[in-house]
Amino acid sequence: MAIRPIIASLSRHRIAALLIVFEIALAFAIVSNAVFLIRERLQRMDIVSGVADHQLVQVQMAYIGNEPDAEARAQVDIAALRQIPGVRDVALINQLPFADRSSNGGIKLGPRQRWNTVHVAEYFGQNIISTLGLRLIAGRKFSPGEYLGFGAVVRALHSDNQKELPHIVIVTEALAERLWPGQPALGKTFYMGNGIQFRVIGVITNLLRPEVPSIGADYSILLPIRISLQQAAGYIIRCAPQDRERVLKAAVATLKRIDPNRVLLKHRTFEQIRHAYFQNDRAMAGILVGVIAALLLTTAFGIAGLASFWVQQRTRQIGVRRALGARRVDILRYFQTENFLLATAGIALGCAAAIGINVWLMAHYAVPRLPIIYLPIGAVTLWLLGQLAVLGPALRAARVAPTTAMRAA
Amino acid sequence: MLEMREVSKVYRTETVETHALRGFSLKVDEGEFVAVTGPSGSGKTTFLTIAGLLEDFTRGEYLLDHVNVHGMNDNQRSRLRNEKIGFVFQAFNLIPDLNVLDNVEVPLHYRHMSGGERRKRALAALERVGLSARLKHYPAELSGGQQQRVAIARALAGGPRLLLADEPTGNLDTAMARGVMELIEEIHREGATIIMVTHDPELAARAQRNVHIVDGMATGVSEEPRFHPGLRERTAGDVSLPRS
Numbered sequence: 001m002a003i004r005p006i007i008a009s010l011s012r013h014r015i016a017a018l019l020i021v022f023e024i025a026l027a028f029a030i031v032s033n034a035v036f037l038i039r040e041r042l043q044r045m046d047i048v049s050g051v052a053d054h055q056l057v058q059v060q061m062a063y064i065g066n067e068p069d070a071e072a073r074a075q076v077d078i079a080a081l082r083q084i085p086g087v088r089d090v091a092l093i094n095q096l097p098f099a100d101r102s103s104n105g106g107i108k109l110g111p112r113q114r115w116n117t118v119h120v121a122e123y124f125g126q127n128i129i130s131t132l133g134l135r136l137i138a139g140r141k142f143s144p145g146e147y148l149g150f151g152a153v154v155r156a157l158h159s160d161n162q163k164e165l166p167h168i169v170i171v172t173e174a175l176a177e178r179l180w181p182g183q184p185a186l187g188k189t190f191y192m193g194n195g196i197q198f199r200v201i202g203v204i205t206n207l208l209r210p211e212v213p214s215i216g217a218d219y220s221i222l223l224p225i226r227i228s229l230q231q232a233a234g235y236i237i238r239c240a241p242q243d244r245e246r247v248l249k250a251a252v253a254t255l256k257r258i259d260p261n262r263v264l265l266k267h268r269t270f271e272q273i274r275h276a277y278f279q280n281d282r283a284m285a286g287i288l289v290g291v292i293a294a295l296l297l298t299t300a301f302g303i304a305g306l307a308s309f310w311v312q313q314r315t316r317q318i319g320v321r322r323a324l325g326a327r328r329v330d331i332l333r334y335f336q337t338e339n340f341l342l343a344t345a346g347i348a349l350g351c352a353a354a355i356g357i358n359v360w361l362m363a364h365y366a367v368p369r370l371p372i373i374y375l376p377i378g379a380v381t382l383w384l385l386g387q388l389a390v391l392g393p394a395l396r397a398a399r400v401a402p403t404t405a406m407r408a409a
Numbered sequence: 410m411l412e413m414r415e416v417s418k419v420y421r422t423e424t425v426e427t428h429a430l431r432g433f434s435l436k437v438d439e440g441e442f443v444a445v446t447g448p449s450g451s452g453k454t455t456f457l458t459i460a461g462l463l464e465d466f467t468r469g470e471y472l473l474d475h476v477n478v479h480g481m482n483d484n485q486r487s488r489l490r491n492e493k494i495g496f497v498f499q500a501f502n503l504i505p506d507l508n509v510l511d512n513v514e515v516p517l518h519y520r521h522m523s524g525g526e527r528r529k530r531a532l533a534a535l536e537r538v539g540l541s542a543r544l545k546h547y548p549a550e551l552s553g554g555q556q557q558r559v560a561i562a563r564a565l566a567g568g569p570r571l572l573l574a575d576e577p578t579g580n581l582d583t584a585m586a587r588g589v590m591e592l593i594e595e596i597h598r599e600g601a602t603i604i605m606v607t608h609d610p611e612l613a614a615r616a617q618r619n620v621h622i623v624d625g626m627a628t629g630v631s632e633e634p635r636f637h638p639g640l641r642e643r644t645a646g647d648v649s650l651p652r653s
């Protein structure tokens with residue numbers, strides 16, 4: 001199929017041709033950026049939490065007031081919860097990834113350093129590693145005797161009594177790599193708060209900070225501090241995925257039986273927590289999918305509309321071409337090639353626009369650079385869309401009878 | 410060159426059946442110049458569309474170059490049209506979006522031919538109709554006579570052996586018509602077989618033979634070749650090409 005005469009013919013219908021080219025360019029630019037943003041969101045949702053996502057449930061209770069026997073009561077609860085068939089572990093933990101509360105602190109590498117090197121999430125509570133299903137890759141867990149009570153730690157902080165404070169810590173791999181790149185972390189020390197020294201005794205693979213910041217999402221530490229319900233994000237229970245619903249019900253019943261006056265705030269699976277956290281991302285992705293669909297549909301209708309008009313307008317010349325020896329497939333290809341040329345022009349223009357939009361998004365929102373791969377993907381999408389949209393009119397053109405050349409007035 | 414035996418063509422619509430050709434028979438020899446006349450609606454154009462393989466017929470037999478074309482598929486017909494037949498229409502039928510040169514190249518795009526060969530042939534055809542100076546003009550920028558010459562160049566570019574013309578001078582004034590007619594006679598002298606439908610008895614008289622169609626049947630076929638005096642004079646010696 002010779003391209004030059006098609007271009008020559010198009011150049012005689014510049015305005016209509018340019019409109020379609022612009023429409024395709026716009027669709028290309030917006031669609032490639034939108035697809036990229038959707039992928040970004042979806043990737044965000046796939047982030048590794050570090051915990052056993054499918055094996056955890058949470059029962060959260062309202063805190064009534066300062067109870068002197070809070071720790072003892074918690075031990076009773078935990079012992080009872082462990083009795084529920086299918087329960088593997090139970091812990092009181094101060095926070096969870098994606099959940100609505102978080103405890104953070106700054107880390108300094110030297111005792112007299114002025115500014116914090118990084119901010120980290122501080123996880124405390126007994127039995128965290130086995131309950132959350134964290135993976136220890138170096139060093140050891142805290143031994144039971146190393147835990148300090150939360151109340152005692154607070155008092156020690158107020159009186160600056162270093163002896164009553166914890167001095168050992170377990171860190172995530174990402175944090176270790178950030179603080180001591182390329183070096184083994186075990187035995188290394190850092191400082192928090194008022195110059196309190198901590199020594200690393202263990203390293204775990206991942207543990208997300210509850211609020212999942214875009215940088216340093218995995219900078220978390222575990223501290224050997226025992227807590228009661230007051231400081232906890234409720235009881236965290238680990239069980240097999242298929243047991244979660246049953247265990248949740250049984251846990252609620254058990255806790256109610258121990259103390260009928262308790263108010264249960266929430267009971268949910270960790271998956272539900274995670275799902276709720278990404279609500280906005282999902283909604284945004286949904287909107288973007290809608291925008292893409294609407295844009296592609298509009299473009300397809302625009303292409304099909306103009307092609308239909310042109311086929312109708314050229315009915316006679318199609319008949320003449322048929323009389324002069326064009327086969328049906330030659331006519332079909334003419335319109336397909338014409339569409340391919342328009343789409344190619346649109347895509348070329350769209351590439352520039354896509355990069356422009358991305359640069360603008362990068363400047364105004366926290367959007368990363370558009371990877372080059374989205375350009376060929378967008379190009380193929382619009383080429384296919386154009387061919388699909390033009391097929392109907394092109395087939396109609398191919399059916400124009402050769403006698404049209406002789407008959408039509 | 411072509412032979413039709415008892416060819417019938419029936420157009421059927423929901424309400425009516427039109428017998429455009431009824432038992433139409435005609436034999437045209439290689440190199441003949443036949444004029445087809447007849448009242449409006451008698452079936453002249455129908456005859457040309459069938460002769461030119463633009464549509465199939467209902468009954469009968471049609472041999473083109475001794476080949477039976479009945480029942481040929483669309484691609485085979487397209488190919489034969491492209492290689493053997495040139496068309497000239499009353500309404501010129503140039504493609505308005507293409508310039509003169511591109512218009513003449515159109516039929517050449519439908520055969521395997523290099524761009525250079527296409528260009529060479531198109532230029533030669535335009536030279537022959539005397540429009541070499543108008544290559545980049547668009548049809549709308551030409552007179553009717555010039556447009557019809559371009560159309561003839563387009564028909565000639567593919568080197569057809571059979572030229573079918575449906576009232577080629579019908580849309581032209583007398584002076585332009587004369588020029589076009591002379592060109593057609595010129596092409597005939599160079600060896601092409603020509604079948605021309607015309608309303609004009611004077612033009613018909615310049616053909617070698619007249620076929621009169623009435624009501625879808627060939628009547629009054631004058632079998633004696635008739636030569637126009639002017640034509641005879643020129644065949645005698647002068648073979649120079651007409652120039653515009």
Ligand SMILES: Nc1ncnc2c1ncn2[C@@H]1O[C@H](COP(=O)(O)OP(=O)(O)O)[C@@H](O)[C@H]1O
Pocket residue numbers: 420421422427428429447448449450451452453454455456
């Ligand atoms: N596509 C068609 N459908 C129905 N009737 C047609 C069609 N084409 C031609 N006819 C009819 O066939 C007859 C012959 O038409 P045509 O060959 O065009 O005559 P002419 O060229 O001699 O004027 C006319 O009655 C015309 O109305």
Ligand SMILES: [Mg+2]
Pocket residue numbers: 453454455
């Ligand atoms: Mg007619």
